[in-house]
Amino acid sequence: MKTESKLEKILESGQLAVTSEAGPPRGAEPEVIRKKGEMLKKFVDCCNVTDNQTAMVRVCSLASCIILKELGISPILQMTARDRNRLAIQADILGAYAFGINTMLCLTGDHQSFGDHPTAANVFDLDSIQMIQGVHKIREEGTFMGGAKMTVAPKMYIGAAANPFADPFELRVMRLAKKVAAGVDFIQTQCIFNLDKFAKWMQMVCDEGLDQKVHILAGITPMKGLGMARYMKNKVPGMDVPDEVINRLKGVPKEKQADEGITMAVEQIQQLKEMKGVHGFHIMAIEWEEKVPEIVERAGLLPRPQVD
């Protein structure tokens, strides 16, 4: 084992991992994070905490991770390069590890123009691949990114995101290979709605032998209804929502669409369980965390494994 991460233990044991995410609130309300944590606690192995998601200011990921940790949940610290230079990135990693947070997700981050501070200066000192490289260097060499020796080096289990649906498609596997070469341990993918395209990407990933080097958790997002599906299709960059998803939701009455969305997510997990290279699921129920237990249960992913 490279780290003490619960996620690493589960993935290395060959069992399917289940992660989910908790978006912190837009106010100093620790109880919101606690409530989400309690809701997810028994149903997922680890819980991602988003970092100023969609460039909207929220309680910081690190503080929220500490709150989850207090509840006995293994948090995954999401960290964007958008808001930090390499000094702040490393300082936050040291701080997180000091609180026993040993799993993180390295992200470049959405551009600030999407959020509520579009006039902010962005940072982007590093990109996600350089961040992975830095965290890996810290763990393996015990040195800061600048080269100086650390007193105690944080042993982070390193994650990153992959979007098989962004363009150019033919470059997406090469980009994953770069993340692997940089030292990533696990990948959580963008929400999968186009299963055929994902299968194609996964096949290419396996052909390159990358499934042997990195654990891939498939991203699952339940649709709340037709409106959400249309929004994701038309407004969210890098999202691939095929017409059959839209049509299936359109085919049921409005009050049944949320249930249909959950059913679709469950069916997707069932199909993906059989796919070579898929080592788990990352369920992103955006502000719909209360539905995660039902999805996990109906997908036959309970009980969750117990690891030390």
Added chain:
Amino acid sequence: MIVAEQKPLKEIINMVSPFKKLLIVGCNECVTVCHAGGRKEVEQLAAALSMAAQKDGRPLEIKEVTLERCCDPEYIEQVRPFIDQYEAVLSCACSVGTQYFADTYPTKWALPALNTSFMGGSLAQGIWAERCAGCGNCILHETGGICPIARCSKRMLNGPCGGSTGGHCEVNPDIPCGWQLIWDRLVALGRIPDYAKIMAAKDWNTSRDGGPRKIVREDLTI
């Protein structure tokens, strides 16, 4: 070249309103090419300011002059014989030129008539686009001749990010994705494997992060 555009007229009128004697200076270089601060624009601006002053009942005396270059002491000196007759200089040069006036004539207000925007070039008549962020360390030979610092909204060195869609940037569909352009070039050049190379964290010291920059060519100094 440096690309600039004239500030909104209302803003310029407010800026010059405390002054009765104004020297408007244009520049024959970049700002002439991008139609922002050359002889023609100086003439039009002077006319507009005179009319505005007249309308407000303010006295305003204007002298127009357009120098060969405003980023060179030799040319800035050309206004010295008459600058004392004016209270302020309204510079139609880029910000560099405006600062040269401020430096050279410490007792004169130097006012910017333009917003200096970026380093770029002309795409078509009336359209200019950014091409360089002046980071001081070119890597164009590694990226198919397209700069990821200037042309990727997240200045990613190992891009493209997950928001690249149909060749467009996630920030705005009108912005081409810099990394799609790089990828297309690498494909066209038969250099696909180049993408696999990880570009390490950049040394921003040659950029603004190293403080204001200066180049000294000792072989040229007198």
